[in-house]
Amino acid sequence: RRGVGMSTAERPGRRVVRLQANTLVWIALGVLLLGTARFLYVETRGATFWFDEWQWVLERRGNDLDAFLEPHNGHLSLVPVAFYRLLLGIFGLDVYGPYRLMVIGAHLICVMLVFLYARPRVGGFGALLAAGLILFLGPAWNDILWPFQVGWLISLGACLAALLTLDRGDRVGDLSASALLGLALASSGLGVAIALGLAVDVLSGRRRWRYAWIIAAPLVLYGLWWLFYQDTTLWGRLIDVPGVVADSAAASISAVLGVGGDTVPREQGTLLKWGRPLAALASVLFIWRVVRLGRVPPRVLALLTILVSFWAATDLSSGGFSTAYESRYLYVGGLFLVLIAVDLARGASLSWRAALLLAAATLAAVAANIGILR
Numbered sequence: 544r545r546g547v548g549m550s551t552a553e554r555p556g557r558r559v560v561r562l563q564a565n566t567l568v569w570i571a572l573g574v575l576l577l578g579t580a581r582f583l584y585v586e587t588r589g590a591t592f593w594f595d596e597w598q599w600v601l602e603r604r605g606n607d608l609d610a611f612l613e614p615h616n617g618h619l620s621l622v623p624v625a626f627y628r629l630l631l632g633i634f635g636l637d638v639y640g641p642y643r644l645m646v647i648g649a650h651l652i653c654v655m656l657v658f659l660y661a662r663p664r665v666g667g668f669g670a671l672l673a674a675g676l677i678l679f680l681g682p683a684w685n686d687i688l689w690p691f692q693v694g695w696l697i698s699l700g701a702c703l704a705a706l707l708t709l710d711r712g713d714r715v716g717d718l719s720a721s722a723l724l725g726l727a728l729a730s731s732g733l734g735v736a737i738a739l740g741l742a743v744d745v746l747s748g749r750r751r752w753r754y755a756w757i758i759a760a761p762l763v764l765y766g767l768w769w770l771f772y773q774d775t776t777l778w779g780r781l782i783d784v785p786g787v788v789a790d791s792a793a794a795s796i797s798a799v800l801g802v803g804g805d806t807v808p809r810e811q812g813t814l815l816k817w818g819r820p821l822a823a824l825a826s827v828l829f830i831w832r833v834v835r836l837g838r839v840p841p842r843v844l845a846l847l848t849i850l851v852s853f854w855a856a857t858d859l860s861s862g863g864f865s866t867a868y869e870s871r872y873l874y875v876g877g878l879f880l881v882l883i884a885v886d887l888a889r890g891a892s893l894s895w896r897a898a899l900l901l902a903a904a905t906l907a908a909v910a911a912n913i914g915i916l917r
Contacts, residue, residue, distance in 0.1 A: 568667035572658055572674065576651050579678055583647045584640075586917060587688055591639050596691045599627050600636060612772055617860055618732040619768055623694035642690040649696035650687050653878070654678045656703035660882060664889040668898065672905045673881050681915030682798040682806045682814070683874035688916075692871060694731040699878060701727040702737045702849070706842070709744060709757075717757050725761035733875065736856060738762055740849030748841040787858040788851055790867035793818030795876025796825055801908030806870065806915060814868045832887045843886045850879045 592600060595615070603610045603624055610628075611621050630641050654674050661670035686692040705723040708716040724741055728734030742758045797803050797818035804812030833839050853875055857865060865872075893901065 565667055568671055571671060572655075575675065575678060576654065580647055580651060583650075583687065584643060587643050590643065590688075592636070592642075593689065594691070596627075599624060599691070600631055603628065612768060614772055617773070618694065619729055619734075619765070619772075620694050620731065622697055622726065622730040623691075626693065646688070646690040646693045646696065649693050649700065651678075653696055653700045653703065656700055656707070657878065657881065660703055660707060661885045664885050665891075668902075669885070669888070672902060673885055675905060675909055676799050676881055677874075677878055679909045679912045679916060680798065680874060680877050681801075681912035681917075682803040682812075682868075683870055683877060684807065684916055685870035686874035695733055695871065695875070697730040698727040698733040698737060699875065701730070702733075702740075705737075705741060706744070706845075709741070709748075717754065721757045721760050724758065725764065728761055728765045732856070732860075733853060734765070736849045736853040738765075739852050740845045743848045744841060744845035747844060781859075784855045784858055787867055788854045789822065790815060790818075791854040791872060791876055792825075792850075792880075793822040794868040795873055795880055796821045798873045798912075799877040799880060799908065800904075801911030803873075803912075803915065806868070809870070811866070811868050814873075829887070836887075840886055840889075843883055846879050846883045846886065850876065850883075 598615070603613075611624055612619070614620070615624075626645060627642075630645065634641050654677050657677050658670045658674040661673040664670075665673070680687070686695055701723040705720040705727070708719040708723065710716070720741065724734070724738055727737045738758055738761070742755075745754050745757055746752070794803075794814040795818075797814045798806075800817075800821065802817040802821075803814045804817075806812040806814060854867075854872075857872060
């Protein structure tokens with residue numbers, strides 16, 4: 544009786560402590576997001592249109608369907624082109640700030656969605672660490688600083704939101720996930736890899752083909768666009784794909800952990816030197832965790848499908864002209880590797896000492912990557 548009475552008396556206090564901790568986590572996240580927005584906007588002052596952007600602002604001026612649906616390097620870029628057309632109509636070419644705010648906002652939304660995805664799996668503290676790793680992913684500067692890459696960020700944000708809505712397991716969530724997949728497909732070629740991953744998630748998680756419409760409906764529309772507009776040729780060799788996938792994983796791991804070295808503007812740095820042994824260690828930890836769980840969770844299988852199919856497709860479509868350590872690829876790889884780690888850590892418990900060590904390692908990685916980002 545004494546034990547029961549004590550635990551009952553402590554419950555309100557524990558609730559208060561938990562609420563205060565959750566409040567602090569949200570405040571910390573808000574401060575990080577606002578501080579990063581200001582940091583990125585100030586550091587990119589003086590920038591202007593660059594490289595592929597000129598094709599969009601100069602050659603996509605018509606009002607016919609081709610202006611929106613013509614592929615760019617094999618990508619359907621309907622949504623980002625529409626954003627550029629909107630900003631061009633309002634601000635013209637004289638003011639570049641709104642374009643910078645567009646990509647900064649898309650990046651921060653992706654970080655927020657990483658936090659929302661991780662929070663129910665590893666708690667607020669773990670979710671804050673996961674979000675911080677993506678927030679300051681310096682080697683992936685190409686997707687964070689260049690407005691042209693907003694299409695990739697929209698696809699990634701739509702993917703994260705679709706995964707969250709699928710977690711609901713109801714009709715509203717299914718309809719939302721289908722619409723979000725359509726948004727991902729209409730924003731960049733990343734949408735195809737995302738569609739494969741979501742198909743694995745739906746079919747392996749629910750094991751019922753009647754839910755296939757979630758993926759099939761947007762893919763039908765994408766297929767129609769493909770028939771009329773797509774002209775991409777696969778230049779790569781299948782025999783090269785395993786090596787590229789392995790190097791991409793290595794580069795992404797070292798980028799997230801802050802040991803990539805000098806990767807600006809397009810350097811390998813120490814991404815592969817550190818990444819290869821770290822990837823081997825990560826593979827051992829992955830196998831150990833899967834053995835402990837007794838299976839590969841369906842969501843982990845879906846995330847791996849997205850990642851591997853993305854890496855394979857980029858190699859085959861680029862014909863070896865792109866490297867495994869391209870900055871724009873590191874954002875994709877880093878984000879999904881963090882999500883995989885979060886899902887594998889679900890249900891695990893850490894001592895306060897282990898939590899402090901994890902926080903210290905995360906801060907070290909962030910500190911290293913902020914230098915690269917700046």
